[in-house]
Amino acid sequence: MSIELQNIHFSYGRVKALKGISLSIDKGATGLLGPNGAGKSTLLKIMLGFLTPDQGDGQVLGYNLRTEQQFIRRQIGYMPEDECFIPGMDAVSFTALMGELSGMPRQEAMKRAHEVLFYVGLGESRYRLTDTYSSGMKQRLKLAQALVHDPKLLFLDEPTSYLDPTGRQEILELIGEIASAKDIRVLICSHILADIEAICQQVVIINRGEVAAVGRIEDLRMVNYELYELKIKGELELLRKELEAAGCRVEENEERVVKVYTPPEFDHRQIFKAAARNRIQVRQFVRSQTSLEDLFARVVGVD
Numbered sequence: 001m002s003i004e005l006q007n008i009h010f011s012y013g014r015v016k017a018l019k020g021i022s023l024s025i026d027k028g029a030t031g032l033l034g035p036n037g038a039g040k041s042t043l044l045k046i047m048l049g050f051l052t053p054d055q056g057d058g059q060v061l062g063y064n065l066r067t068e069q070q071f072i073r074r075q076i077g078y079m080p081e082d083e084c085f086i087p088g089m090d091a092v093s094f095t096a097l098m099g100e101l102s103g104m105p106r107q108e109a110m111k112r113a114h115e116v117l118f119y120v121g122l123g124e125s126r127y128r129l130t131d132t133y134s135s136g137m138k139q140r141l142k143l144a145q146a147l148v149h150d151p152k153l154l155f156l157d158e159p160t161s162y163l164d165p166t167g168r169q170e171i172l173e174l175i176g177e178i179a180s181a182k183d184i185r186v187l188i189c190s191h192i193l194a195d196i197e198a199i200c201q202q203v204v205i206i207n208r209g210e211v212a213a214v215g216r217i218e219d220l221r222m223v224n225y226e227l228y229e230l231k232i233k234g235e236l237e238l239l240r241k242e243l244e245a246a247g248c249r250v251e252e253n254e255e256r257v258v259k260v261y262t263p264p265e266f267d268h269r270q271i272f273k274a275a276a277r278n279r280i281q282v283r284q285f286v287r288s289q290t291s292l293e294d295l296f297a298r299v300v301g302v303d
C-alpha cells in the first residue's frame, strides 16, 4: 500500500481544512479531485510532512508521516502548486540543487538534472535563467525537479495550471507516460475532472475537507448503467418507488429533469410502463451518458 491515512484532521487557526480524512491508495495513478479550497494541497503537505496533523495518523510508502518524514520526502517527488524557483538560477543548476536537497551526491544530481530536463522537453533551454521561462516551461521544470531523484511516488499539485490547451495536453501526455511507463506511483491534485480522467485509474473526490467519493474511475462512472433523462407530468415519487424497486436510481435536478440510471439488462420500456401505471405522462425521453461530471457535481453539491 503506498498511502494509508487514518482520520486526518488539520486546521489553520480557525479554518478547519481537513475533517477526518481516511484513505488507502495502492498503485497506479490516483486523482485527488475537489473544488477550490477542498483541502487537496493541505493533504499533500501533510503527507510530505510539511504540516503535522492535529489528529489522525498515516503511512506513506510504509513510513509514518509524523515520525519518519525525512524518509518519506527522500522517495517522493513533489510538484507544488505555486512557483518554487530560485531567482537568478538557470534550470539545470536549479534542478540539480533539488536533487542534492533530496540526498543525491552533487555529480549524480547534475547528471540526472540534464536527463530529466531533456525528458520533459526543456533540453534546449536548460541553461536559461528560470526567470525567463514561459508558464508552460515553468510547469515542465516543476515536473523535472520532482523527478530528478527518481522518486517512487510523485505528488503533482494542479499540474495543468497556467497552461493553454496545447500545453495542457502535452503535460498530461507526459504525466500519463510517467505513470504508465515507469514504476512510479502518481497522485495528482486537480479541480479539473478531465485532467484526472485523462491520466488516472482511480479517483478520490474531496470536498470541504472530507472524502466525498472514492473508487476506480470506471466504477464511479457506472459503466454498466444506462442513463435516461426525462421530463414528466405527474407524481415523481410514485415512479421513483417502482423504478428503485427494480434496481434503478432516480434523481431530479433543479430544472425538473428526471435522471434514471438503469441497471444492466433493464428494458427501458419498463420506464414507460411504470409511468403509465401511475398515470404519469412522459413528455421528453432521451438516452444520455453517465458521466463522472454528474457524480462530481453531485458529491460536491453543485448542479
Ligand SMILES: Nc1ncnc2c1ncn2[C@@H]1O[C@H](COP(=O)(O)OP(=O)(O)OP(=O)(O)O)[C@@H](O)[C@H]1O
Residues within 6 Å of the ligand: 012, 015, 016, 017, 034, 035, 036, 037, 038, 039, 040, 041, 042, 043, 081, 191
Ligand atoms: N496557510 C493558510 N492559512 C490559512 N488558511 C489556509 C491556508 N492554506 C489553506 N487554507 C485554507 O484551508 C482550506 C483548504 O485549502 P487548500 O489549499 O488545501 O485547498 P485546495 O483543495 O488545494 O484548493 P485549490 O484548488 O484552490 O488549490 C481552504 O479553506 C483555505 O482557505
Ligand SMILES: [Mg+2]
Residues within 6 Å of the ligand: 040, 041, 042, 081, 157
Ligand atoms: Mg491547492
